[in-house]
Amino acid sequence: MKRTRFTYRCLTIPALLLLLLAGCNTTNRLHDYDFDDARVAVVANIPPRPVVFTDVLYEGRIDPDDPIGSVFRVGSALIKHNEAREAQERMDQALDHVDVADRVAREALRRSAPLLGYRPVPSPAQADFILDIRIDNYGLVADSWTAALHFEVDAEMVLVDKHTREPIWRRHIREIEPVSHAGVRLGATFGNTFTALALSKLSTDEMIVALEDLADFTAAHLTAALRRDFYASR
Helix, strand or coil: CCCCCCCHHHHHHHHHHHHHCCCCCEEECCCCCCCCCCCCEEEECCCCEEEEEEEHHHCCCCCCCCCHHHHHHHHHHHHHHHHHHHHHHHHHHCCCCHHHHHHHHHHHHHHHHHCCCCCCCCCHHCCCEEEEEEEEEEEECCCCCCCCEEEEEEEEEEEEECCCCCCEEEEEEEEEEHHCCCCCCCCCCCCCEEHHHCCCCCHHHHHHHHHHHHHHHHHHHHHHHHHHHHHHHC
């Protein structure tokens, strides 16, 4: 089956240009609209690569008050740096197979459809409403190689009436939670230990699965915010 790809050129749509001037206050006028059988398209500004961050450089710094201990830490950091480089190469290979940004946008549109009752369409030109997704940051983060991994997302979503150019719903979403609660499959390597070091051990195939789950979980978080406000408006 041919996969539908959605438009991400949000800055070319006049209605969304106005949103840049409208500020980022929360808006919820969902109760004023009937979305049954309405057509909705998604436009998105999403970093194509999720963040996987560990503070390797910090671990490798020399402490003048503990030069001997620093030597061991620097040696350890160099080993971890090589592991990180090899892991990044596998991550790059995995990203060749997973369009994370496209998957986040498609999933957010698909998951929102049963809630509001609309019909997803692939182009803003065909739509009555536009779901605008802007993600500043998302991914798996940790303070160090041995620290627990967390899922993080920092985003804004806006639902726009394309005909009136008015925002119907707007919400800033900022969430952090442990990977163990995130439903992201990270391979048998992890066991019960969700750390950045364990993440670096994943094979390319395991990274592909993890990236797909990360995209789906990000979309689920975005949709959950819309669901909460939809029910609150009723």
